[in-house]
Amino acid sequence: MKLLLPVTLDEVVAVWLGAEVHSNRFGTIVCSMLRRDGLPAALVTDPDLTDEQANAARLGLLREYRGFDQADISFDTYIGGLPVRDLAWWRVSLDAGDVARLHYINWDYWVEVTGGTRLATTLASAKLAEPGETDTIDTALRDAFVAGTPVPEIILVDSGPNTRLVVLEGHVRATAMAMAGDNLNECTALLGRSDVVADQWFY
Known part of the structure; x- marks a missing residue:
């Protein structure tokens, strides 16, 4: 990244x-x-x-x-007190290797559908393994990421270089990015970075 x-x-x-x-x-x-x-x-x-x-x-x-x-x-209610003023915000570039590190937030739904990993790649693999169950929105977004078609940037946080990357906004798009795999066209995202993130319940 x-x-x-x-x-x-x-x-x-x-x-x-x-x-x-x-x-x-x-x-x-x-x-x-x-x-x-x-x-x-x-x-x-x-x-x-x-x-x-x-x-x-x-x-x-x-x-x-x-x-x-x-x-x-x-x-407040959505994240639970994340002090976003204390974060340094950046526009970052992401490639397939970075997407392999994307984690969903620590909500029961995302924990359940990923078997506890919270990794976007886990859910992406499940969707690709059962094409009949794959939502058309997922496939359309996946194709857009492969083609390099502009898609709204996802918003991420981490607690420092090489730490866990967690999706704040854009879980569906993150899944589609993971579905693109190595065919992903390098794209951009927004990243909030601070060591205070590590203390948040969702991280």
């Missing part, structure tokens, strides 16, 4: 929302909140990171539906 450029917390929030506005699980919630507050869809789909009011609005949205606490800049 290569560290490319530092990124701001505002960009992390924008990437998070930009991915989830298209998700089956959260897209409806994000869109309804935008309509409720009279905010344009472009706030999320075409973010202007130089606009401080827009940055604050996106932060407010993420705070409301994901438990992102605006007062101390930490994830």
Whole structure:
């Protein structure tokens, strides 16, 4: 994994929302909140990171539906107090070897479907072994990663160089990346890094 450029917390929030506005699980919630507050869809789909009011609005949205606490800049209900202000945020490049190290967060569902490993490659192997059970979203995303088609960046954390890589946002995309295996076209992700991560329950 290569560290490319530092990124701001505002960009992390924008990437998070930009991915989830298209998700089956959260897209409806994000869109309804935008309509409720009279905010344009472009706030999320075409973010202007130089606009401080827009940055604050996106932060407010993420705070409301994901438990992102605006007062101390930490994830509250979703992650359980991760002090994201203490993390150094980077845009990184990922190859197939890096993807082999991706772990899902320590939730019961991800532990169960991976037989306790929490590795994206474990679930990817199971999906590839049973093509009839593979979701079309997984295969479409896998093909996009192989072709190098732009896909929203996943958001990761680790506690330092060569430590466990854990997915904060983008579990479905992480699975598709693992399904691509050695055919994965090198892609980018966002990474939050700090030794405080190692103390978090989800890590």
